[in-house]
Amino acid sequence: MDALKPQRNEPARMERLAKLPVFWGLEGKRVVLAGGSDGAAWKAELLLACGAELHVYCEESELSESSAALIAKSPMLTWHDRSWDADIFKGAELALADCETDAEAERFYHAARAAGVPVNIIDKPEFCQFQFGSIVNRSPVVVSISTDGAAPILAQAIRRRIETLLPLSLKDWGALAQVIRERVNLRLVPGSARRSFWEKFVDRAFTERLDDGSEERLLTDIGTQASREGSSAGLVTLVGAGPGDAELLTLKAVRALQAADVILFDDLVSVEVLELARREAKRMLVGKRGGRESCRQEDINDMMIRLAKAGKRVVRLKSGDPMIFGRAGEEIAALEAENIPVEIVPGITAASAMASRLGVSLTHRDHAQSVRFVTGHSRQGKLPENIDWQSLSIPSVTTVFYMGGRTAANIQSSLLAHGMSASTPVVVMISVSRTNEQRWCGSLAQLAAAVERLGVNEPVLIGVGDAFRSASVAFSGTGKEEGAVMFAQKAG
Structure with missing residues (x-):
């Protein structure tokens, strides 16, 4: 069984991050903004969309047309016809400013820091404790993309691509998830049953049109999943990882990797493919490579059976397509002999x-x-x-x-x-x-x-x-x- 031990450097569960992505609740919170430029108006609109009580400090002569229009129509925005001073930070959740010079930006930055308020100076990353990403809005589903200020145009291009992938109806599905979440939590304990329900929910969100009967069907699913909760039976999915390029992976394969508790992967599976797996999943190398020491097929079969009987969702990740020279037939036969459900996700063969x-x-x-x-x-x-x-x-x-x-x-x-x-x-x-x-x-x-x-x-x-x-x-x-x-x- 020594061959089952990791034999190569594994990717970290979380690679280094340039910034921590944090979604900050601002509903009813005081936020201060110094400046009346078009850039400040855009940030003000974003903050108001989050429900913030926004206080804008800017002399009338410095208000842009867009800032003036926003002030006129926004009941949650309070305009102060004066420049900022150190007193504005009291009770503030966040502080933002649009400063023309670095000297002014530095003064605002240090004043906010002294008051213990997180600060952002628009377009001056050296004076920012936090930054705004490029946003895809399907609220309550929100996607934010950041390049750490290195290439904003790249973040915008990524946003455009994501926009095409996420249907507008996702907003309604997200709202429905909030409605039923409490009932799901009451009926399904944390673990495989609850996760299985939400995985089916996600599949519907991307494939079904939301209608008047959607909520009733989901509530039926909760009851069905609850009735199965006493069963400890797991599932094994044989997944084709393709020849190596992660972009050749199918969407179904990615979903299987994201749902797995344990991933048993071959030596030829690329690090880039493994990076797409759920971070919490346990990854186990079961190297099978010609001319090298390999795991015995019998040991792999036994491991899949043991893990599935323990209620785990197991992904057997194979290079290429599992049904072409992947010894899938032997694994399927061993699992079916133990009445363990098996699913197959094909991959692009070499x-x-x-x-x-x-x-x-x-x-x-x-x-x-x-x-x-x-x-x-x-x-x-x-x-x-x-x-x-x-x-x-x-x-x-x-x-x-x-x-x-x-x-x-x-x-x-x-x-x-x-x-x-x-x-x-x-x-x-x-x-x-x-x-x-x-x-x-x-x-x-x-x-x-x-x-x-x-x-x-x-x-x-x-x-x-x-x-x-x-x-x-x-x-x-x-x-x-x-x-x-x-x-x-x-x-x-």
């Missing part, structure tokens, strides 16, 4: 990622009438004995060998022995979609020597067939000799 990175269609109708995925690594650590080499030796069959690094020489000799031309296009990709990705394009005659030069310490994928001819032509167009190694960094 061959698909390879095709996209090369810009190659594996089933291009001018070159390939079929595509086959073949394991290059059997239980005995060598090529399976029952491979139909005769059918694979037809150039119009696109073949992708998984885990074929250590058997590349045998793959080459077997294909040649069964009549495949030595000039047949071949592609080798290592760590496809990752920052250390490498690729080689050449011919079948050069395959074994190329893999030997590249090395086999990282995941190796070998593509054979006429479908890869376009990749070879594109590579030869770089001016490098055929069969040279090409390194490609993942696109940002």
